[in-house]
Amino acid sequence: MIEYNIVDSCTSTNSYEVKFKNKKINLKKAQAALSKIGESAAETPVVLLFKIKGHAVSVYASGRMLIKNIEKTDAEALGKELVSALNSGGAVK
Amino acid sequence: MSELYSEKFFRNTGTLGPQEQKKLRETAFCLVGMGGTGGFCLENLLRLGCENFQIYDADRFELTNFNRQILATEKVVDIAKVDVAVRRASEVNSSARIRKLGKFNSGSSANIKNCDIVIDGTDNLPSRVEIARACEKYKKPYVFCSASSSRGIVTIFTNYRFETAFQLPTDEKELQKHKSCSSIVCPAASLAGTLGAAQAVNYVLGKPYAKAPDAIFFDTFRKDVFWRSRLG
Numbered sequence: 001m002i003e004y005n006i007v008d009s010c011t012s013t014n015s016y017e018v019k020f021k022n023k024k025i026n027l028k029k030a031q032a033a034l035s036k037i038g039e040s041a042a043e044t045p046v047v048l049l050f051k052i053k054g055h056a057v058s059v060y061a062s063g064r065m066l067i068k069n070i071e072k073t074d075a076e077a078l079g080k081e082l083v084s085a086l087n088s089g090g091a092v093k
Numbered sequence: 094m095s096e097l098y099s100e101k102f103f104r105n106t107g108t109l110g111p112q113e114q115k116k117l118r119e120t121a122f123c124l125v126g127m128g129g130t131g132g133f134c135l136e137n138l139l140r141l142g143c144e145n146f147q148i149y150d151a152d153r154f155e156l157t158n159f160n161r162q163i164l165a166t167e168k169v170v171d172i173a174k175v176d177v178a179v180r181r182a183s184e185v186n187s188s189a190r191i192r193k194l195g196k197f198n199s200g201s202s203a204n205i206k207n208c209d210i211v212i213d214g215t216d217n218l219p220s221r222v223e224i225a226r227a228c229e230k231y232k233k234p235y236v237f238c239s240a241s242s243s244r245g246i247v248t249i250f251t252n253y254r255f256e257t258a259f260q261l262p263t264d265e266k267e268l269q270k271h272k273s274c275s276s277i278v279c280p281a282a283s284l285a286g287t288l289g290a291a292q293a294v295n296y297v298l299g300k301p302y303a304k305a306p307d308a309i310f311f312d313t314f315r316k317d318v319f320w321r322s323r324l325g
Binding site: 009015044046047049058060061062064066 | 171
């Protein structure tokens, strides 16, 4: 089981950070995995930007994702879905 | 003073006397937060010839930092802020000695015993309270530099209580409710960091400084940018 936690982020109000414990994200695999559940907005070697279920999601190789403009309970549900998609796509290393 | 150091900081001469420059070079600064205000604060202190730092930050750079944080560049996205700060410092002054640390918490607060002054560039109240309490415990001056939206506040706490100044709740749970973030633009972050560094230098050099509960207030988007007022 992949361990992660969701914390309120300080980037802006109503933003949450999904953080893996001691795991990183393979961005190439993440790009493919998250494209199945959302729309890619930008792709760089160090960060991916997605629009998933109406929320902006930033994915960083260090093992964290930021979800913007979302309530806590929705962030927890979306975070679970993101983790599941990344895990299924073999993007968590 | 080495030739290289003298040449680099030659243009400080006149505004700063030789003894003052020496004092700044030797002073141990503790900077908590390497984001918007902390990054500009570090930049100012480096350019003033300060060489002895202890820096704290547990975060990595992300895209949402770019609107205001001087250390945030495309090359350093997702890299630890303290690592970027050390690199930046060595590019300005390779003689600078920096001890990099992660999150400032009760366990690490004893480290500030080795500092002469503590500058708080964090962006949330619970962290600020933790830092202010550590400063109170170890009798270190606490430089408060805060920015939000286009505005900011800068002052130095020596013997006036931080919690009193901001009328904060004593209950930890209540305090956590104050952990919120707001919009902030670069002029406010940079000015808060710059003023924080300047006031810290005033304190170190024995010059008049903004002493809490008195504080410097500013709004970078107003015609009359600065005013003085009293906290608490």
